Amino acid sequence: MAFNVDDDATELLETYDFLMKFIIIGEAGTGKSCLLHQFTHNSFKDHSQHTIGVEFSSRTLKLGEKKIKLQLWDTAGQERFRSVTRSYYRGAAGAILVYDITSRESFANLSRWLTDARALGSASLVVILVGNKSDREEEREVEWSEASKWAADNDVHFLEASSLSGDNVEAPFLLAARSVLLAIEAGALDPEKAGSGVSYGDRALRRVNSSSRLSFGSLSGGRQKNTVKLKMKKWMPGSRCC
């Protein structure tokens, strides 16, 4: 019988409070697929090919007391797939915008990607800028401060990560999920509506059904926020938060 002792463990993995759709974008070769692979498999994807079109993956993660299932759409960075990948901004709650810190070109093109994301995605689309390949410090072409400034100017979150070492790989996803949750709480996003890129999971529904639909547990509870904040500090090497 599948229904056995480890049911709890299964539940831990399978049920969730929210389902969010994220899209991963950025120039070809910036390591989008590797970042995602590291995030979903906890391992580095060696000898990876260019992504063809769009690929899909998912993972459940925990943020405070909330379990969030992420449906992740990994897009091809190559220009020739642009017409295909553009269609996937629709209905995404968050976008992970990736550039390569060892490639100035990939950084220089960020504006174009961001414009696309803002134009094609939902109004409340959360964008996280990720400087990938942070393990290759000696080949760095884009300074942290520069990217940070760009992020601040464009009103997106920023951090650096390495899909090779796995360093900081979860952070952008957590950060994006957190931002989305805050947006929900602020009323900017309604998980009940189709096309918002977020929907309630069974866990949340059960809780909600038992009490009121609106009070799905306070996210801005003092303690919890503090823990998140602490984590944020750890994510961001600098003192300033973008």
Next chain:
Amino acid sequence: MAATLHSDSASPQPRNPTSLRIYKILGTSFNDPGTQDALRTVSELYAPEALAARSSKEASTDATEDSPLQPHHEPPSLSSRVNSTSQDLTHGIEDIAAAARQNLRKDTEKRLTDTSRKYLTALGEINAKLELLQTHVNLMRTSCNEADQHLQASTDASKSMLEHASSLRNQRQQVEDRKSIVSLFISRFTLLDAEALALTSRDASVDETFFRAMDRAEQIRDDCRVLMSGEEGPSQAGLDIMAKMSSQIEQGYEKMLRWTAHAFRQMGRDSQLDVHPSLRAAVVRLRKRPELLHEVLGQLAEIRQDTVLSSFITALTRGGPSGLPRPIEIHAHDPLRYVGDMLAWVHQAIAAEREFLESLFDVKGDRRMVGATRSFAKAEATEEEGWLFEMMDAAVTKLCVPLKARVEQTIRSQQSGIVSYKVANLLQFYWITMSRTIGEEALLSKALRGLTDLAFTVFYDEVQAHAKTLTENMMDPNDTSVAPPYALLDHVQVLKEILNVYQSFLNEDQEDDQSHELVRILDIMVDSAVNMCTVGASDKMAIRPVWDGRVFVLNCLTYIQNVLEGYAFTGRKQTSLAETIKTHTGILLEDHYQNLMEDTGLKGFANVSSSYDESGPLSHQPGARAHEVQAYLHQFASWLSMVEIGHSPRLTRLTQHKLHSEIHEAALERLVEVYRQLCAEVRRPSHKYEAAATLLGSERPFGQVALLQQILGVADRADLKEGSSQ
């Protein structure tokens, strides 16, 4: 003796024997100690009165003395008596003896009597007491007897009781045993009330308790089956239990079915795709009842169909919350975006659906990226995969209709071949992606395939139409220009764009030119163009000089060739085109050669030489006589002295310079060959040319082929040949 005496005194009756004995004793010696003892006793009976010993034996002496002495003596005081005794000791003894002799018997008897009386009295008392005692004893015995009887009776009575009790005890033990067995049996073979309730009640929810109850019920049924198979035949209890369990299990399944269906309905409404563990467990269990599972899955499929369809329609027409993201149909004017958005939406919906179903059927996701190829071999497919496949299909069934309608409409309304081609490629991309994700046999894959085919058909139709227009709208054949006409340029431009799309669009893994689609495009586009060129050329030749037509076709073909060369994957078509070009080049070369022959004057000699039938020397043949040869050579020499010998003014109209020089060079080479032949013929003695050397040497190049080659700037193949043969 003392005993005898004692017995004598004790009983007066046997006096005679005593007297006899006494006599006998008197008659006999009495010195024996026994007699003396007796005598002493008797004597003491009396003597003690006078003796000092009297004080110690007062009572007995008094008793014996009183009676005989009372009449005579007043009871004297002790002192007087002692006095008297001391005084009358001798006298007293005599008296005592006398008295003893007189009274002994009497005294003895008396004492005996007294004593006997006392005895009697005492004994009487004793007797009375004894009688009393006996009475008591009797009473007691009676009582005892009674008690004994009672005891006996009660023993008898209690014996049966005891037996009864023990048998009861045994019975009780048995009953207890049985009871524990029965309760064990019951606990083993029936469900608790709570469990039964969990299985059957509509109020109790489907949760762990329910599943445990289900497990128990099934366990019981199985155990029961095992037990019964061990017995002789089916027992009533076994059958009953089986029947009960079966009915309860059925009820459980029914309940699970209802609950699952309800959960599914709920899910459909909320359009959320999270699966509660109980629901997953319920589905796992329902698998044992395929008909039930089928039923509930059928319902789910219907719900999902409606949900997916309505979400799709919402996304199409209403967009996200408060219109953002915008509805997909807002971009209907941009076919590529419109179709792309719809397909991306479907792709995302499929992925979500797949995740939901995987979670529902408890299939551990293989964590495969969607782009990666999934194996659809039937042999490997598990039951879950089968269900998954079917459900996926079902979920998109209704979706396919509006999707198809919209995409078809978009495809058909396209004016531009390029856009059609892009849409077709996009569809093909999704078709391939979907085939890899959900299998080629999936409904959506089939639909996409159909759409892809349709899009390509439309595209091919357009290409065909385009090609047809090209052939129909021929340029004016009387045009003096030999450059590729505008219609062809336009046509090739379209081809170029198509090839650009092909190169850039999604076909990374099809870089070879084997692609069916590419072959077809090239066939249509290139062949029509080639056809148009050749037809145009022949039209041109009918009106304009033949040369114009020849150059025109080559110009057109090389133009096409040039365009194709930009695309590595068109290799095959380039080859076949190159063949065509070669043919046309050959024709042009021949023309050019003939023209050159005319120009150089060598043609006259060549004509004669080729029709020469060996009848007589060549110098006697008309047209090849020495002076005629002289004229040819003169003309040749003057031709050679012209400035632009390395270029042909005629060939300059060829747009491709390379082709120009190629043809010209080949023609010149042939010219050299003709000259070489001429020299050889003239020098041959059998032809009887007089002063052959002079004849040849009179004009340039003086019969020297090498010199001619130098002038013409062509390599000497014949020389090389000769050199190698030497």
